[in-house]
Amino acid sequence: MPDPPPDFQNWTCPLPLRDYPKIVMGHGGGGKLSAELVEHLFLPAFRNDALAVLGDATVLPAAAGRLAFSTDSFVVRPLFFPGGSIGHLAVNGTVNDLAMAGARPLYLSAGFILEEGLEIAALSRVVDDMAAAARLAGVQIVTGDTKVVERGHGDGLYINTAGVGVLPEGLNIGPGRAQPGDAVLLSGPIGDHGMAIMSVREGLSFESTIVSDCAPLHELASLAIDVGGDALHVMRDPTRGGITASLHEIARSSKTGVLVEEATLPVRPEVRAACEILGLDPMGVANEGKMLAFVTAHKADAVLAAWRAHPLGANAARIGTVTTGHPGMLLAKTVIGARRVVPLPIGENLPRIC
Amino acid sequence: MKYLTEFRDGDAARALARDIRRLVTRPWNIMEVCGGQTHSILRNGIDQLLPPEIRMIHGPGCPVCVTPLETIDRALSIAAIPHVIFCSFGDMLRVPGTHRDLFSVKSEGGDVRMVYSPLDALQIARDNPRSQVVFFGVGFETTAPANAMAVDLARRQNIANFSMLVSHVLVPPAMEAILQSPSNQVNAFLAAGHVCSVMGYWQYPPLAARYGTPIVVTGFEPLDLLEGIRRTVRLLEAGEARVDNAYERVVTEQGNAPAQRLLAQVFEPVDRAWRGIGVIPQSGWQLRAPYHAFDAERRFAVTGIHSQESPLCRSGDVLRGALRPNECPAFGRECTPRRPLGATMVSSEGACSAYYNFHA
Numbered sequence: 001m002p003d004p005p006p007d008f009q010n011w012t013c014p015l016p017l018r019d020y021p022k023i024v025m026g027h028g029g030g031g032k033l034s035a036e037l038v039e040h041l042f043l044p045a046f047r048n049d050a051l052a053v054l055g056d057a058t059v060l061p062a063a064a065g066r067l068a069f070s071t072d073s074f075v076v077r078p079l080f081f082p083g084g085s086i087g088h089l090a091v092n093g094t095v096n097d098l099a100m101a102g103a104r105p106l107y108l109s110a111g112f113i114l115e116e117g118l119e120i121a122a123l124s125r126v127v128d129d130m131a132a133a134a135r136l137a138g139v140q141i142v143t144g145d146t147k148v149v150e151r152g153h154g155d156g157l158y159i160n161t162a163g164v165g166v167l168p169e170g171l172n173i174g175p176g177r178a179q180p181g182d183a184v185l186l187s188g189p190i191g192d193h194g195m196a197i198m199s200v201r202e203g204l205s206f207e208s209t210i211v212s213d214c215a216p217l218h219e220l221a222s223l224a225i226d227v228g229g230d231a232l233h234v235m236r237d238p239t240r241g242g243i244t245a246s247l248h249e250i251a252r253s254s255k256t257g258v259l260v261e262e263a264t265l266p267v268r269p270e271v272r273a274a275c276e277i278l279g280l281d282p283m284g285v286a287n288e289g290k291m292l293a294f295v296t297a298h299k300a301d302a303v304l305a306a307w308r309a310h311p312l313g314a315n316a317a318r319i320g321t322v323t324t325g326h327p328g329m330l331l332a333k334t335v336i337g338a339r340r341v342v343p344l345p346i347g348e349n350l351p352r353i354c
Numbered sequence: 355m356k357y358l359t360e361f362r363d364g365d366a367a368r369a370l371a372r373d374i375r376r377l378v379t380r381p382w383n384i385m386e387v388c389g390g391q392t393h394s395i396l397r398n399g400i401d402q403l404l405p406p407e408i409r410m411i412h413g414p415g416c417p418v419c420v421t422p423l424e425t426i427d428r429a430l431s432i433a434a435i436p437h438v439i440f441c442s443f444g445d446m447l448r449v450p451g452t453h454r455d456l457f458s459v460k461s462e463g464g465d466v467r468m469v470y471s472p473l474d475a476l477q478i479a480r481d482n483p484r485s486q487v488v489f490f491g492v493g494f495e496t497t498a499p500a501n502a503m504a505v506d507l508a509r510r511q512n513i514a515n516f517s518m519l520v521s522h523v524l525v526p527p528a529m530e531a532i533l534q535s536p537s538n539q540v541n542a543f544l545a546a547g548h549v550c551s552v553m554g555y556w557q558y559p560p561l562a563a564r565y566g567t568p569i570v571v572t573g574f575e576p577l578d579l580l581e582g583i584r585r586t587v588r589l590l591e592a593g594e595a596r597v598d599n600a601y602e603r604v605v606t607e608q609g610n611a612p613a614q615r616l617l618a619q620v621f622e623p624v625d626r627a628w629r630g631i632g633v634i635p636q637s638g639w640q641l642r643a644p645y646h647a648f649d650a651e652r653r654f655a656v657t658g659i660h661s662q663e664s665p666l667c668r669s670g671d672v673l674r675g676a677l678r679p680n681e682c683p684a685f686g687r688e689c690t691p692r693r694p695l696g697a698t699m700v701s702s703e704g705a706c707s708a709y710y711n712f713h714a
Contacts, residue, residue, distance in 0.1 A: 263364075276358065278470070336367035336576045338399020343691075343711035
């Protein structure tokens with residue numbers, strides 16, 4: 001096959017920007033510096049036909065059927081943490097929100113708010129992480145925006161992403177659809193992301209490094225849809241507030257009770273140890289690569305088996321049941337067999353004094 | 355996890371509960387002194403395994419709850435001073451003062467930081483030589499050694515921009531005050547295991563003998579608590595007013611000698627007001643004279659503090675064991691964890707908060 005003809009139209013310099021090692025106000029000014037940032041940093045990383053047009057709006061083919069549309073903003077500190085970065089989170093966060101609605105994620109937008117003084121090398125790493133995460137999740141970043149704020153007015157870098165995806169025909173899931181008798185399934189160990197962030201943010205050092213579970217969930221979600229069929233009622237990614245917050249929300253929306261068996265909860269030993277030290281309940285700690293599924297009991301084992309055959313679901317477990325009793329409430333069967341109400345935390349999880 | 359999962363075994367817990375039911379012949383009121391034990395009892399549902407004769411009374415052992423309102427207001431005033439970095443353990447941040455809490459001070463521009471150790475605050479002082487770094491040194495004998503070490507290090511290393519707002523409280527004087535109260539209902543105590551790991555339990559036999567009250571040193575895991583309760587019931591039923599140690603894997607009679615030496619060097623006993631209870635003689639620690647330069651109360655002469663408790667809050671009765679949290683007229687109505695009237699509704703160790711969160 002002959003080589004394609006040389007194409008100078010879409011050529012960009014793969015080298016990072018050199019003139020300024022840090023973001024300056026001019027990078028947001030709409031002039032040459034802004035253009036350089038787009039051409040030398042964003043375009044090479046996100047490269048796709050829709051983005052390359054650089055119009056005021058990106059024009060995409062319309063899909064038949066229903067669309068899912070979601071947005072999320074990312075303000076994590078530090079920008080890089082064991083197991084990922086704000087770049088991974090920004091892509092996976094929106095991908096997962098779409099996937100939990102049952103949609104196949106297609107396109108993302110990315111808005112960047114850069115703080116004056118941010119190292120361009122750091123921005124470049126974040127953008128590369130976003131590109132890698134987008135490839136893994138099978139989505140394209142098709143439109144974007146950059147603003148620069150004065151030093152002291154931001155934590156280095158904020159990212160907003162929005163995304164659209166297409167829904168399979170006939171899918172009918174949502175937090176209000178949980179039904180008494182449903183099995184509550186969890187795709188893997190909880191609390192990894194929250195404790196990974198806390199271990200670097202608060203300067204706690206543990207004997208082993210806790211790594212964030214940041215990952216795209218679209219494949220686990222489509223397994224649940226394919227295997228669960230009509231028996232699948234709810235999907236949820238338990239991020240901030242952990243599974244406690246998600247299960248509360250589902251219990252409230254569906255006016256059912258949720259009973260979790262504490263003894264069945266998968267928690268890594270190092271995460272459990274860190275939670276013990278800080279007096280935190282792993283159920284309330286954030287995840288970025290785990291999902292919950294509510295399915296009619298007779299399909300529970302099939303969905304679990306499908307998840308366990310996937311690398312992201314190897315430690316999936318059935319953790320509870322939906323009940324008719326105590327509607328709107330989350331209860332836990334404690335390790336010694338008693339029952340307790342699991343409260344929804346007021347705000348932040350506060351480590352205890354002793 | 356070693357020394358943890360073994361003490362959460364459901365079968366062993368039920369066996370201990372059966373034993374307790376076999377031993378008990380009449381009603382007994384047992385007070386767990388420590389807020390950590392209250393939290394564990396309600397979080398694990400241990401009260402649901404106990405026979406109806408056993409009534410657990412939740413004691414005043416939550417450091418967040420008993421820190422006087424006036425001290426909280428003082429902390430809020432200091433935290434609002436420009437160039438002050440105010441460091442505190444996490445659960446003090448939401449304790450309401452008369453008008454606001456530390457979170458509000460932070461949102462209004464105060465530099466309030468959550469730390470896990472007073473030594474972290476000391477490091478912040480080294481890193482910010484132009485700021486005044488204040489650590490809120492509250493708690494029982496458990497948190498006191500680390501606080502003593504931080505103040506002692508600051509003095510030896512001459513970290514002049516560090517100071518501590520000290521409001522330490524001591525367990526044995528509080529137990530004695532409860533026993534002396536004319537309305538006392540407590541028949542026996544579970545002594546706080548972690549306090550005893552520092553201080554030992556040599557102080558308790560005279561107390562047990564003088565008031566005819568068994569005292570059992572008890573840990574925090576479900577089996578620790580059930581074993582402590584079992585031994586307490588055995589002593590009560592046998593009429594033996596003595597001290598027993600049910601937390602042998604952590605506590606010795608003499609306690610941690612180096613920690614006790616440091617505590618004696620840095621702190622001296624003082625009469626201390628307990629929030630909701632009143633002044634208990636010699637029930638607190640303050641910095642000794644050689645450490646006065648590091649006393650935040652002396653360094654920042656804050657005036658104009660007018661502390662005013664909510665007239666509806668009956669946390670004092672709760673802390674004394676005279677009122678169950680859900681018997682308080684304001685419980686769950688005017689007073690919830692979201693809008694707490696008193697500190698017992700704030701801390702996860704507070705009896706009101708534990709009731710609100712864990713009781714169906």
